[in-house]
Amino acid sequence: LLLNLSPPAEERGDDMTELAVIIKTILLLNDPEIIEYVTSDAPTFESVCAVLEYDPELREKANHRDFICKCAKFRTVVKMEDDALVSQIHHLFRVTYLRDNVLRPTMDESSLSTLVSLAQFTQSDIIKGVIIAPKVKVAGAGCELPGLSYLTRVIRLLSTEIDAIRAVALDEEGSSAAPFVQNKSTDEESEGTMWQQYLAPQDSSLSSRCIRRKGCLMFLKELFCKARVSLQQQEKEEFIEISVSNSKLLHLLGAILSDPNIGVDEQGAALEIVSVVAMHDPCVIRRHCLQGAGTTVDNNSSNEMFSCLRPDPNDHREVIFICPPNDLLLSILFVMATATDAGILLQTSEIIRIILDTDIVGDQRTSLNGSFMNEENDINAINSQNNRHDAGSEEQNSFLALFYDRYIQWLVAPFQYKIFISKTILPLLSESNRDETFSAINQIRQEFKHCSASEEKSLTSVAVCAVRSSFTLEILSFCVRAHVYRMKFFILRTRLLGTILKMLCQKVPHPHQMAVGGKCLKLASLKFLRSVLSVKDEFYHRHIVQYNLFAPVFEAFRIIPVGRNLISSAVLEMCDFIRTENIKSLLEYIVTKHLTKAISPDEKSLEDIANPHVDTFAQLRRTHEENIGMHLDPNEEGPPGSDGATFTGRPAPVINKKALEDQRKYREAESEDSYFNDDDDDDDEVMGPLPNATVPTVMADTASLLADVTSLE
Numbered sequence: 001l002l003l004n005l006s007p008p009a010e011e012r013g014d015d016m017t018e019l020a021v022i023i024k025t026i027l028l029l030n031d032p033e034i035i036e037y038v039t040s041d042a043p044t045f046e047s048v049c050a051v052l053e054y055d056p057e058l059r060e061k062a063n064h065r066d067f068i069c070k071c072a073k074f075r076t077v078v079k080m081e082d083d084a085l086v087s088q089i090h091h092l093f094r095v096t097y098l099r100d101n102v103l104r105p106t107m108d109e110s111s112l113s114t115l116v117s118l119a120q121f122t123q124s125d126i127i128k129g130v131i132i133a134p135k136v137k138v139a140g141a142g143c144e145l146p147g148l149s150y151l152t153r154v155i156r157l158l159s160t161e162i163d164a165i166r167a168v169a170l171d172e173e174g175s176s177a178a179p180f181v182q183n184k185s186t187d188e189e190s191e192g193t194m195w196q197q198y199l200a201p202q203d204s205s206l207s208s209r210c211i212r213r214k215g216c217l218m219f220l221k222e223l224f225c226k227a228r229v230s231l232q233q234q235e236k237e238e239f240i241e242i243s244v245s246n247s248k249l250l251h252l253l254g255a256i257l258s259d260p261n262i263g264v265d266e267q268g269a270a271l272e273i274v275s276v277v278a279m280h281d282p283c284v285i286r287r288h289c290l291q292g293a294g295t296t297v298d299n300n301s302s303n304e305m306f307s308c309l310r311p312d313p314n315d316h317r318e319v320i321f322i323c324p325p326n327d328l329l330l331s332i333l334f335v336m337a338t339a340t341d342a343g344i345l346l347q348t349s350e351i352i353r354i355i356l357d358t359d360i361v362g363d364q365r366t367s368l369n370g371s372f373m374n375e376e377n378d379i380n381a382i383n384s385q386n387n388r389h390d391a392g393s394e395e396q397n398s399f400l401a402l403f404y405d406r407y408i409q410w411l412v413a414p415f416q417y418k419i420f421i422s423k424t425i426l427p428l429l430s431e432s433n434r435d436e437t438f439s440a441i442n443q444i445r446q447e448f449k450h451c452s453a454s455e456e457k458s459l460t461s462v463a464v465c466a467v468r469s470s471f472t473l474e475i476l477s478f479c480v481r482a483h484v485y486r487m488k489f490f491i492l493r494t495r496l497l498g499t500i501l502k503m504l505c506q507k508v509p510h511p512h513q514m515a516v517g518g519k520c521l522k523l524a525s526l527k528f529l530r531s532v533l534s535v536k537d538e539f540y541h542r543h544i545v546q547y548n549l550f551a552p553v554f555e556a557f558r559i560i561p562v563g564r565n566l567i568s569s570a571v572l573e574m575c576d577f578i579r580t581e582n583i584k585s586l587l588e589y590i591v592t593k594h595l596t597k598a599i600s601p602d603e604k605s606l607e608d609i610a611n612p613h614v615d616t617f618a619q620l621r622r623t624h625e626e627n628i629g630m631h632l633d634p635n636e637e638g639p640p641g642s643d644g645a646t647f648t649g650r651p652a653p654v655i656n657k658k659a660l661e662d663q664r665k666y667r668e669a670e671s672e673d674s675y676f677n678d679d680d681d682d683d684d685e686v687m688g689p690l691p692n693a694t695v696p697t698v699m700a701d702t703a704s705l706l707a708d709v710t711s712l713e
Helices: 003-012 017-027 032-040 042-052 064-071 083-106 109-131 150-174 206-230 233-245 249-257 264-280 282-297 302-307 328-338 342-356 376-406 408-416 434-449 466-482 484-494 496-504 518-535 538-546 551-559 566-581 584-594 606-610 616-628 657-676 682-687 698-712
Strands: 074-076 135-138 143-146 197-199 318-321 418-422 459-461
Touching (some): 032 083, 042 083, 064 083, 074 083, 074 206, 109 206, 150 249, 233 249, 233 264, 233 282, 282 328, 466 484, 466 496, 466 518, 484 518, 484 538, 496 518, 518 551, 538 584, 551 566, 566 616, 584 616
Parallel strands (some): 074 197, 318 418
Antiparallel strands (some): 135 143
16 A cells, blocks of 8 residues: 555656655564565566665665666576576565665664565575476476486587687687677567566577576576575585586686686686585585596506696796696696786685685594484494594595695796796697697697797787786695695705795895885785794794895895894794794704805994894894803803813813703703613612712812803813
8 A cells, every 4th residue: 555655646747755754664663474475576566676766775865776777687698588587586586685774774674674584585485496406397298307407508518618718719729710690689679677687699609608608607606606605504515516516617617717818707607607506515526537537548648648637837937838628737836827816816816715725624533413322223324434434534644645746846836937928729628629628738848849939920028917926826825734744745855935025025026026126015915934844844944044045035124124124024933933933953054054144344244233223133143142151251250260261372262051951951961871881780779889989079060061161062
């Protein structure tokens, strides 16, 4: 009745604010029956939106009806033939629009609890309707058979469009045929309300195929995001099992990410789908990568195939990055090495970190639901759970071995070489064309190795991006902490740490050194060094000392003024960590190599630069002197009777309390060892010392102490 008052009042130009307040108050009662009545029927929903355009709490009049009737359209790439599913999708749109656009600008989340719950339940029903195959009546058979689910139809269309687009790209490279002419879109020709389906263009032109490919990706992205939020854990596992494990979706996503001509929107949609799968269970992606590697291991030429995927620089230290379209992990690394968009790089780095984090699932070897094992079934269940845990650990180790053997080289390649990508589009791999594809990749790499990249028109150089390098260093820092032994072997073998630390020094020309983002890159380099130090491995310490890797660190410290900047603070924090942990090899290296007095009077030492602000380097030197057990101080007096000088005429060494205590403990330990090494009989031990046995006296201790002092001097 209230809604019927709206059209004549609006025609007369009456004030409708009171009517809008009444309708809004009724909606905010959070009555499920009222919300269901408003959102279930399209005309009722449009009438409510028309009244709420005059909400007095809005700064200006809203325009809900124009948006619903003219702008909002129900777009599909594959026609939905299930009327119940279409009705649920329209219902979800009304609930979401009423919550986010009509009521949200003036209300908080707690006032819209019924709308939030209704939207969540409706999303769950839609997801189930998309993945469940409907029953199809068979003509003449008198029975119903399961058909194809809407999700399966979308994935098949995506596969078809990817193959067709790659085939068209290959044909255009091989010939100068005229491009396809796009037919008029059915979206432009169709007229009607937003509650009908607007199907994507169905012609065979290249642009229409790109529209359909993008539409499939956007639909899958929306579906996976809703499933992550709306479904329960068990339902989510079933959804991932149906949509990913039982289809070739991950292969298709790898093909999209490996395409150098793909747009940022489609790239982001593919990464969003992969991130949902990775956050739910990274083992799904690891298992997919292992299965992909296992299919090629059976081939006799597997070594040659994967050897052509590793970086192979030419004489100019340039490499070409050619990614097979079906390799998902290499496709993700391809995006990490070539993308420049900060959002894409952040999303890609998070996916790589989740996949490489083998402890993200946790140890599930606890008792069942925290209860006591009173039955034999519980023991059998835990035994089977332990077996699954052992199988998972073996799978994780196999994946890490695969990653460090075949993939990590491309993660660090941008720090070592200049990257080029080929404009040539490769077809999707299959059993029939696998050998041909890898031979084509090998031929391109061989031609690239014997020529200059600037001479090849089919190659494009990857632009230098400090943000991309910073995200890559974040991943490498995580690998140092998470995969201690594997990463240590890789860093020591490739001398990666020295290559990265060269970016700290501005005097050393480096392709990554630039004004924009340079500070961010320097901080990431220092964080990588800090991660190496946090492992506290002596092999790393020897590597740093051998190649003088702190030289660019202290050079950057000299160039950048101390105080109110993160770079100098990070350097001081690292030095303080070395002092606190008392890493003696690095202490000696820093003090003797870098804390020496300046040669020229115009040049300041590190201590002179830092002392006005902090005394970190002074404490570093003091700790090193305590480690060697002595320090020379002409202002202090020597031992009694020495007159402050030794027999050589130099000031007497002052033995601090810590050194004296260490020497006393050493003599006690030595006397205990000599006691057990003595060949005396047991009777002598019982009777006590022999008459001729020497008893240590205070004079003997003094003589031994002076002998130690002389040896130290």
